Amino acid sequence: MKRIALLGCGSMGTQIALTIDSNDFPAVLTHVYDASKAASSSLVEKLNNKPEIVENSHLLSSQHIDIVVEAASQDAVKDVALSVLQNKKDLMIMSVGALLDESIYDILSDACKDFKKTIYLPSGAIAGLDGIKSVKSELESLSITTTKHPRSLKGAKFFENSDINLDKIDSITTIFDGTAKEAVSLFPANINVAALLSLTGIGSKQTKVRILADPNTDKNTHHIEASGKFGKMTFTIENFPDKNNPKTSRLAILSAIETLKKYCSDEIQIGT
Numbered sequence: 281m282k283r284i285a286l287l288g289c290g291s292m293g294t295q296i297a298l299t300i301d302s303n304d305f306p307a308v309l310t311h312v313y314d315a316s317k318a319a320s321s322s323l324v325e326k327l328n329n330k331p332e333i334v335e336n337s338h339l340l341s342s343q344h345i346d347i348v349v350e351a352a353s354q355d356a357v358k359d360v361a362l363s364v365l366q367n368k369k370d371l372m373i374m375s376v377g378a379l380l381d382e383s384i385y386d387i388l389s390d391a392c393k394d395f396k397k398t399i400y401l402p403s404g405a406i407a408g409l410d411g412i413k414s415v416k417s418e419l420e421s422l423s424i425t426t427t428k429h430p431r432s433l434k435g436a437k438f439f440e441n442s443d444i445n446l447d448k449i450d451s452i453t454t455i456f457d458g459t460a461k462e463a464v465s466l467f468p469a470n471i472n473v474a475a476l477l478s479l480t481g482i483g484s485k486q487t488k489v490r491i492l493a494d495p496n497t498d499k500n501t502h503h504i505e506a507s508g509k510f511g512k513m514t515f516t517i518e519n520f521p522d523k524n525n526p527k528t529s530r531l532a533i534l535s536a537i538e539t540l541k542k543y544c545s546d547e548i549q550i551g552t
């Protein structure tokens with residue numbers, strides 16, 4: 281039975297916790313933390329097996345647990361990831377954009393080796409990473425075009441220095457066209473999937489990102505194109521957004537749960 285600590289009790293964290301609480305796989309949620317006390321209290325109220333709420337994020341990995349599951353923010357990853365590994369615990373990261381900071385990636389990668397622990401990055405809101413991983417050495421170009429409703433883009437740092445008024449968009453509009461490196465820092469809660477693609481493929485400066493706002497869509501759509509000596513792959517994922525957080529797709533939550541299930545179970549493993 282794996283012992284799990286949860287960092288972030290928002291939309292994703294809550295659904296991960298409810299799944300663990302339903303005894304769907306051999307795991308127990310023992311500790312939780314959220315910067316918002318209201319969020320952690322509200323989550324614990326919903327659970328039959330009540331985890332302890334710790335006073336700060338660093339206290340999660342000092343407990344008798346196997347893995348810390350991060351479903352909070354890129355800042356949370358930057359703050360605690362190293363100490364989780366130093367405390368000899370595994371770590372699952374959903375706010376993957378944090379890893380596009382090369383110094384952070386290198387420090388965490390070294391720490392995994394030094395402390396013999398693993399960082400898990402679920403495929404999140406996209407599909408196709410297995411194929412891209414396999415053709416990595418022959419990949420010549422990689423791009424992702426993400427289309428969301430304007431309300432799903434609200435609050436992004438990008439708009440602090442932009443004249444675009446999301447409330448006035450009445451037809452499909454290109455909001456951003458650049459590299460994954462730029463995209464994850466300007467849209468930290470919207471395009472972690474570009475970080476996943478970058479880390480799997482040819483890096484964040486070579487991976488191209490376009491973000492479109494479409495006032496007539498009810499989906500978060502990710503269209504990925506990869507080409508090179510191996511041939512060409514395209515993937516289009518049309519996700520329904522989560523009910524509580526339109527920025528986050530349902531698939532991202534299911535992918536986090538599936539990765540955790542695999543971590544907790546001794547079973548036949550399918551796929552790359």
Ligand SMILES: NC(=O)C1=CN([C@@H]2O[C@H](COP(=O)(O)OP(=O)(O)OC[C@H]3O[C@@H](n4cnc5c(N)ncnc54)[C@H](O)[C@@H]3O)[C@@H](O)[C@H]2O)C=CC1
Binds near residue numbers: 287289293374375
């Ligand atoms: N890898 C992927 O494909 C995807 C990743 N994500 C990312 O997963 C994360 C969780 O997503 P949601 O649950 O939908 O977001 P959410 O906004 O519903 O919940 C996040 C929770 O984390 C808490 N939080 C934020 N920063 C914190 C910190 N430094 N310390 C402690 N608590 C903190 C917030 O108070 C909030 O309760 C987000 O960073 C999101 O961008 C979302 C969708 C896809």
Ligand SMILES: O=C([O-])CC(=O)C(=O)O
Binds near residue numbers: 405470471
């Ligand atoms: O859930 C999605 O569709 C994508 C997302 O928010 C992210 O990658 O951060």
